[in-house]
Amino acid sequence: MTDTKTILVVEDEKGIRNFIHNALTTNGYKTILAENGRNARAAFLSQCPDLVLLDLGLPDMDGIELLKEFRQWMQTPILIVSARDKEAEKVMALDLGADDYITKPFGISELMARVRAALRHKSLLTDNSGVESVIRIKDLTIDIAKHTVTKDGEEIHFTQNEFKCLVLLGRHAGKVLTYDFIMKNIWGPYSPSDNQILRVNMANIRRKLKENPAEPKYILTELGIGYRMLIE
Ligand code: CA
Numbered sequence: 001m002t003d004t005k006t007i008l009v010v011e012d013e014k015g016i017r018n019f020i021h022n023a024l025t026t027n028g029y030k031t032i033l034a035e036n037g038r039n040a041r042a043a044f045l046s047q048c049p050d051l052v053l054l055d056l057g058l059p060d061m062d063g064i065e066l067l068k069e070f071r072q073w074m075q076t077p078i079l080i081v082s083a084r085d086k087e088a089e090k091v092m093a094l095d096l097g098a099d100d101y102i103t104k105p106f107g108i109s110e111l112m113a114r115v116r117a118a119l120r121h122k123s124l125l126t127d128n129s130g131v132e133s134v135i136r137i138k139d140l141t142i143d144i145a146k147h148t149v150t151k152d153g154e155e156i157h158f159t160q161n162e163f164k165c166l167v168l169l170g171r172h173a174g175k176v177l178t179y180d181f182i183m184k185n186i187w188g189p190y191s192p193s194d195n196q197i198l199r200v201n202m203a204n205i206r207r208k209l210k211e212n213p214a215e216p217k218y219i220l221t222e223l224g225i226g227y228r229m230l231i232e
Contacts, residue, residue: 117174
């Protein structure tokens with residue numbers, strides 16, 4: 001990776017904006033800073049950033065509106081910066097096309113992990129060979145063509161739907177997927193609106209992977225939002 005990635009930081013709180021700016025530049029990224037929606041829109045259109053960090057509570061407009069606008073124009077990864085206890089808002093943003101979210105207050109390592117995952121996902125999508133036939137996460141190997149999953153070289157049997165869930169999470173590894181997104185992908189557009197069937201499948205997957213519920217290694221539950229395959 002030789003080219004420097006540019007990240008548009010949309011955040012009205014100066015302290016947080018500076019914190020993000022310092023964290024990103026220290027880690028080799030370039031930043032464009034915007035303290036309101038109007039400046040963010042102008043910067044987005046004129047400078048085509050590689051990624052956007054978007055605070056939803058802006059002084060001049062709702063960040064959700066900005067997200068919708070950005071999505072109409074480009075598939076640039078967008079990370080929502082949101083307050084705790086705003087699960088409904090996060091889910092709405094994710095379903096409107098945000099790539100992920102990060103909850104205030106957050107640390108540098110968490111911010112960097114989210115940024116790397118979003119940029120990695122983008123390069124997978126734009127690269128023609130992006131649809132990998134084999135996904136490797138830690139000691140797991142998911143072979144899509146052969147329809148097998150091995151953990152540390154040992155094969156584990158999964159049902160059709162469990163396998164589909166694993167592939168979906170694996171293809172978006174590092175990124176949160178909402179319940180709704182997973183349900184529609186696996187069970188189709190007329191999938192049941194409650195997530196019972198998904199919870200049962202996830203419980204089975206975790207049991208077969210021998211996950212320790214207190215310290216998940218592969219799949220994290222994001223309460224009220226969805227699931228995330230862990231890459232770090
Ligand atoms: Ca704010």
